[in-house]
Amino acid sequence: MKHGATAERILDAAQRLVQSRGFNGFSYADIAEELGLRKASLHYHFESKDVLGRALMARYRERFRAALAAIEGATSDARERLRRYAKLYLSVLRNEDRMCLCGMLAADFTTLARPVRDEVRRFFDDNEAWLARVLETGRKAGRLAFKGPAAAEAVMLVSGLEGAMLVARSTRGARRFEETARRLLASVGA
Amino acid sequence: MKHGATAERILDAAQRLVQSRGFNGFSYADIAEELGLRKASLHYHFESKDVLGRALMARYRERFRAALAAIEGATSDARERLRRYAKLYLSVLRNEDRMCLCGMLAADFTTLARPVRDEVRRFFDDNEAWLARVLETGRKAGRLAFKGPAAAEAVMLVSGLEGAMLVARSTRGARRFEETARRLLASVGA
DNA sequence: GTCTATAAGATGATAGAC
DNA sequence: GTCTATCATCTTATAGAC
Numbered sequence: 001m002k003h004g005a006t007a008e009r010i011l012d013a014a015q016r017l018v019q020s021r022g023f024n025g026f027s028y029a030d031i032a033e034e035l036g037l038r039k040a041s042l043h044y045h046f047e048s049k050d051v052l053g054r055a056l057m058a059r060y061r062e063r064f065r066a067a068l069a070a071i072e073g074a075t076s077d078a079r080e081r082l083r084r085y086a087k088l089y090l091s092v093l094r095n096e097d098r099m100c101l102c103g104m105l106a107a108d109f110t111t112l113a114r115p116v117r118d119e120v121r122r123f124f125d126d127n128e129a130w131l132a133r134v135l136e137t138g139r140k141a142g143r144l145a146f147k148g149p150a151a152a153e154a155v156m157l158v159s160g161l162e163g164a165m166l167v168a169r170s171t172r173g174a175r176r177f178e179e180t181a182r183r184l185l186a187s188v189g190a
Numbered sequence: 191m192k193h194g195a196t197a198e199r200i201l202d203a204a205q206r207l208v209q210s211r212g213f214n215g216f217s218y219a220d221i222a223e224e225l226g227l228r229k230a231s232l233h234y235h236f237e238s239k240d241v242l243g244r245a246l247m248a249r250y251r252e253r254f255r256a257a258l259a260a261i262e263g264a265t266s267d268a269r270e271r272l273r274r275y276a277k278l279y280l281s282v283l284r285n286e287d288r289m290c291l292c293g294m295l296a297a298d299f300t301t302l303a304r305p306v307r308d309e310v311r312r313f314f315d316d317n318e319a320w321l322a323r324v325l326e327t328g329r330k331a332g333r334l335a336f337k338g339p340a341a342a343e344a345v346m347l348v349s350g351l352e353g354a355m356l357v358a359r360s361t362r363g364a365r366r367f368e369e370t371a372r373r374l375l376a377s378v379g380a
Numbered sequence: 381g382t383c384t385a386t387a388a389g390a391t392g393a394t395a396g397a398c
Numbered sequence: 399g400t401c402t403a404t405c406a407t408c409t410t411a412t413a414g415a416c
Contacts, residue, residue, distance in 0.1 A: 020300050021214075021298075021300055021301050022212055022214060022297055022298055022301065024211075024212060024214040024215045025214045025298065025300075025301045097300075099297060103297075103353075103356060103357075104297055105360075106356050106357060106359060106360040107212055107289060107293075107294055107297035107298075107356060108211075108212055108215065108297075109359050109360045110210050110211055110215075110287075110359075111211050111212065111215045117360070120360050121360055121361055124357055124360065124361055125361075147376075148373075152369055152370075152373065153373070155354075155357070155366060155369070155370055156350070156354075156370050156373045156374065158353075158357060159350060159353035159354040159356070159357050159370050160346070160349055160350045160353055160374075161353065162353040162356055162357060163293075163348075163349035163350055163351065163352040163353020163354065163356065164345075164346075164349040164353065166293060166296050166297060166349070166352055166353065166356065167293075167296060167314055167345070167348060167349050167352060169296060169299050169300075170295075170296040170299045170307070170310050170311055170314065171311060171314055171315075176345060179342055179345070180342075180345055180346050180349050183338075183342065183343070183346045184346065184350075186337075187377040
């Protein structure tokens with residue numbers, strides 16, 4: 001929990017493992033081997049696996065938040081913002097067929113410690129809130145078209161993208177993901 | 191692998207555990223305790239966890255296949271078929287907040303034995319093929335409206351429904367799932 | 381078919397030397 | 399900060415009695 005360079009490397013390894021194998025699909029031994037350290041050393045940086053999980057999610061949320069801010073800074077067009085948002089997911093999937101960290105933890109949800117669960121919920125809340133704003137603004141500007149509350153549409157987009165990642169991993173296809181993402185965006189007029 | 195009544199009970203317990211905790215989130219001890227048996231006894235019915243996993247998926251695929259056949263027998267209207275298809279997912283989620291067995295195994299995919307992976311792939315293939323037929327038939331009958339190949343639209347529906355289940359479990363809401371499913375179906379005119 | 385007993389290894393975690 | 403040593407517990411799995 002000191003958060004030096006080693007802690008960061010531990011988080012990197014752990015995140016990769018969670019994204020490809022799930023929270024219960026790896027151990028401290030896996031991380032230690034990858035970094036050339038001993039298991040005991042990891043406990044100095046993250047006293048327990050729960051603490052590690054929470055740190056993982058906190059960092060992921062912060063990075064995602066920054067990525068969303070970058071999108072807002074890059075373009076003010078709603079369609080383009082949605083396209084870039086979908087690309088965020090695609091780049092994760094293309095990186096060694098990884099699942100979204102948060103989608104993976106959503107699957108492992110019932111086995112997670114409270115603080116980790118809370119982080120997972122917050123991730124989805126943040127994402128949906130951001131998307132809802134983009135959707136509503138885009139609709140008012142006449143750039144997007146959909147019925148009903150923007151919040152509900154945001155939930156559908158997040159669900160669709162997470163599900164597309166999930167399925168794509170077992171049917172081997174970033175290709176399939178792209179096509180599905182395209183269709184999802186098309187359904188809101190983007 | 192003898193498949194008597196006990197084997198069936200083991201599968202029931204194992205399926206429930208996988209659907210709520212993931213394939214790496216439970217052990218033979220959990221099943222044994224639930225059934226009032228000893229761990230060793232389970233190995234008589236399913237020699238290894240991999241074999242158990244495969245049996246689990248085989249049964250699930252068969253049941254799903256039967257459920258799809260039942261839908262076809264109940265109505266010939268494409269919209270109604272899609273509605274019932276979505277209800278299949280909803281009933282799983284409503285049952286103790288479970289995830290689709292196959293969606294959960296898609297998350298655990300990289301940790302699964304080959305035969306289990308193959309079953310997972312087949313599940314998605316079967317589902318998408320069935321949906322594509324319903325979609326195409328419905329479009330020709332003027333009951334559904336969507337652009338592009340029915341197969342691509344089928345992938346989107348499966349992805350959307352699986353993702354909606356995944357997210358709903360962490361944000362506690364069969365309610366949310368229903369709303370999302372409704373919107374997904376609406377996007378194909380149902 | 382189910383049990384006891386047992387194995388061999390993994391797992392998350394701690395104490396204390398360096 | 400990282401190490402060795404050690405821990406209690408869990409995990410999948412097998413052998414053999416009943």
